[in-house]
Amino acid sequence: MLLIHEIIANPKAREIYLTVRTHGTVSKQTLLEESGLTISTLTRILDELLSRELLVEVGFGESTGGRRPTLYETNPSYAYLLGLEISRTHAKLVLTDFHLRLLGEYTWSMDAGLTPELLMDSLEEQALRLLEAASLSFSQLAGLGIGAVGPLDRTAGVILNPARFPAEGWSQVHIKEQLEQRLGVPVYLDNGANTALLGEYWAGSNRMQQHLLYLHAGIGLRSAIMNDGRLLYGIIDTEGAVGQMIIDRAGVPPQIPGGNAGAWESYVSVRTLEGQAREAWRLGSSTSLRALAEHEEALEFAHLLEALQERDPVMVRLFDEMAVACGIGLANLINILHPEEVILGGPLFLAADFYETATQIALERTYYRGQYNVRFTRSSLGERAVATGACALVLHQLTS
Numbered sequence: 408m409l410l411i412h413e414i415i416a417n418p419k420a421r422e423i424y425l426t427v428r429t430h431g432t433v434s435k436q437t438l439l440e441e442s443g444l445t446i447s448t449l450t451r452i453l454d455e456l457l458s459r460e461l462l463v464e465v466g467f468g469e470s471t472g473g474r475r476p477t478l479y480e481t482n483p484s485y486a487y488l489l490g491l492e493i494s495r496t497h498a499k500l501v502l503t504d505f506h507l508r509l510l511g512e513y514t515w516s517m518d519a520g521l522t523p524e525l526l527m528d529s530l531e532e533q534a535l536r537l538l539e540a541a542s543l544s545f546s547q548l549a550g551l552g553i554g555a556v557g558p559l560d561r562t563a564g565v566i567l568n569p570a571r572f573p574a575e576g577w578s579q580v581h582i583k584e585q586l587e588q589r590l591g592v593p594v595y596l597d598n599g600a601n602t603a604l605l606g607e608y609w610a611g612s613n614r615m616q617q618h619l620l621y622l623h624a625g626i627g628l629r630s631a632i633m634n635d636g637r638l639l640y641g642i643i644d645t646e647g648a649v650g651q652m653i654i655d656r657a658g659v660p661p662q663i664p665g666g667n668a669g670a671w672e673s674y675v676s677v678r679t680l681e682g683q684a685r686e687a688w689r690l691g692s693s694t695s696l697r698a699l700a701e702h703e704e705a706l707e708f709a710h711l712l713e714a715l716q717e718r719d720p721v722m723v724r725l726f727d728e729m730a731v732a733c734g735i736g737l738a739n740l741i742n743i744l745h746p747e748e749v750i751l752g753g754p755l756f757l758a759a760d761f762y763e764t765a766t767q768i769a770l771e772r773t774y775y776r777g778q779y780n781v782r783f784t785r786s787s788l789g790e791r792a793v794a795t796g797a798c799a800l801v802l803h804q805l806t807s
Contacts, residue, residue, distance in 0.1 A: 411549050411593060411804040415461070419444065420452045425806040427462060427479050429615070434468045434476035453479070461485055481505060486549035487541075489534055489592075490797030492599060493517075493555040495571055495626060498526055501794040502537040505549075505802065507610045509791065511537035522576040523566075531589055550593035550804075551586060552797030554602030557644040564596045567644075570663065595800050598646040599623075599793040600631035601638050605803055606788050606796025607750050608633060616782075620746040622649070623792075624733065624755035628672045632744060650676070654735055674732035677708050677754060680725060684711050687721045695719035708754060715759055730761045734768025741781055742774050752786030 415421045419442075426441055427433050439449055456462040463482045467475035483506040492499040498515040513533040515521055534551075538544060558567045564583020583594045604621035619633040628650035632639040650672030658669025662679070666672075673679060685703040687693045695714040700706045714722040733755070741749065749769075756762045766783045770776060788795050 411801060412807060414549075415456075415805060417452070417455075419448070420456060421806050423449070423452050424456060424461060424481065428481050428609070428806070432465060432478050432480050434478055436476050438479070483508065487538075487543055487547050488549055488798035488801050489537075489551040490602070490794040490800070491530065491551060491553045492602075492793040492797060493526075493553065493566070494599065494793070495556060495569075495573070499791070499794040500530060500533055500537070501791060501798065502534075502541060502543075503795060503798045507606065507795055507798055507802070509795070510541045510543075512791070512794070513537065517573055519573045522574045523580045523582065524576070527582075527585060527589060530586070534590065545591060548590075548592045550595060550801040551590060552602060552800035553582060553586075553594065553596045554599040554793040554797040554800070555582075555596065557598045557646050559596060559598055559644045561596050561598070561644065564594065566596075593801070593804075595797075595804065597638075597797075597800055598629070598631075598644055599796075600629040600646040602794075602796030602800050603752060603786070603788070603792040604631040604633055604638065604750065604796065605799040606792050607752075607786060609799045609802065610795060611787055616747045618745070618747045619750060620740060620744055620748070621750045621752065622737065622740075623753040624675060624677075624751070625753040626677050628675060628736075630740070632746075649736075649740070652736060652739060654732065654739070671732070671736040675729055675736065675755070680711060680729060680755075681706060681708060683725050684714075684722070687725075693719055693721040695722065712758060726758055726761055727764060729755070730764035731768050733761070733765040735772065737765060737769035738772035741769060742772075745779065746781060748782045748784060750784050750786055752789070752792050756785060 415424055423438060423442060426438060439446060442449060460482050462479050465478050465480045468478050483504040485505050488503050490501045495517060497517050500513045501509060502511045503509055515526065555566055556569045560567060566577060566580040566582055568578045583596050586594045600621060600623055603623060604619060607621065608619065617636040621631040623629045627647055629646045630649040650670060651667045652671045653667050653669045654671050655669035659673045660668050661670060662673050684696055684706050688696045688703040688706060695717050696706060699710040699713060711722055715726055751762060762785060773781060786792050
């Protein structure tokens with residue numbers, strides 16, 4: 408089993424491949440200027456990458472007086488990638504090419520019956536089905552990436568002890584080892600926020616920005632940081648710890664064992680919003696919610712979005728208050744990390760006006776805002792961000 412980081416052994420060749428990936432399409436002259444290599448060394452490396460089909464020539468650029476320069480791109484058909492998302496609500500498998508273009512997908516509901524063993528059994532079957540539908544085989548796969556709810560031991564490839572999974576058995580799951588044995592391809596594991604950020608970075612059009620913050624607002628809050636083009640890791644896996652940032656010292660009691668009073672996640676999450684909506688249903692303060700659900704426990708996030716769309720006053724207020732709290736937490740992160748760009752994903756940012764209000768509040772509370780122009784963008788990958796990013800996790804090994 409050839410590990411993907413062994414495909415390009417020459418460090419200089421890896422740098423050239425990374426430069427081409429970063430630009431998307433690039434001329435030999437640009438590669439020469441940015442690499443500092445001699446023309447003979449660069450030509451030799453390009454010839455090697457072309458002969459191995461890692462790069463392809465894609466035409467000619469504009470002439471500046473002499474011959475038109477040859478343009479290069481990474482080869483999207485060099486190999487193919489599988490990406491798996493494992494969350495508390497669902498698992499999603501995607502198949503992409505080397506440019507992260509979607510070729511197929513399959514989704515499981517993460518219910519009480521979906522144990523790790525059942526998911527891995529089904530994954531084998533669905534991976535084969537996706538490959539056959541794309542006229543591909545397992546021999547053409549570079550690997551499988553997994554973006555999972557933590558905590559994890561990403562080096563050993565173990566899902567440790569995630570909380571609130573519906574099914575039994577999701578503790579101490581040696582998923583990397585087991586899936587490598589089943590599929591015969593390299594498997595890589597990271598938390599879902601990190602893979603989502605990698606996916607947004609490599610699937611996006613602006614790869615020149617190297618300092619990024621990603622925030623996913625859904626059932627809880629998850630974050631990832633990229634510094635100088637590399638994911639920033641702490642000593643332990645902490646994707647969900649951002650939700651325990653305290654934004655109100657005298658705030659609501661912790662909602663999870665070991666959590667903080669006044670934690671950001673207690674004010675900004677789908678779970679919190681559903682709880683507030685159910686309280687409104689009990690009090691009878693929202694006629695829209697009463698019409699959408701026969702009893703309070705039947706209320707789900709989709710009902711809340713529908714009530715918001717109808718401009719139900721209670722839901723408009725609750726979403727607006729949550730967006731303000733979201734913006735305050737974002738401002739805290741921005742003032743500490745100073746990212747060039749903040750990428751916002753998850754279902755809350757799809758709600759009407761939520762994204763606009765949260766980013767406006769964050770900008771108003773960003774220090775040096777006159778000189779420091781942080782950029783906000785919505786997730787371009789949407790609900791596939793984690794799974795597509797898991798494919799990017801495999802691809803990332805080529806140049807790590």
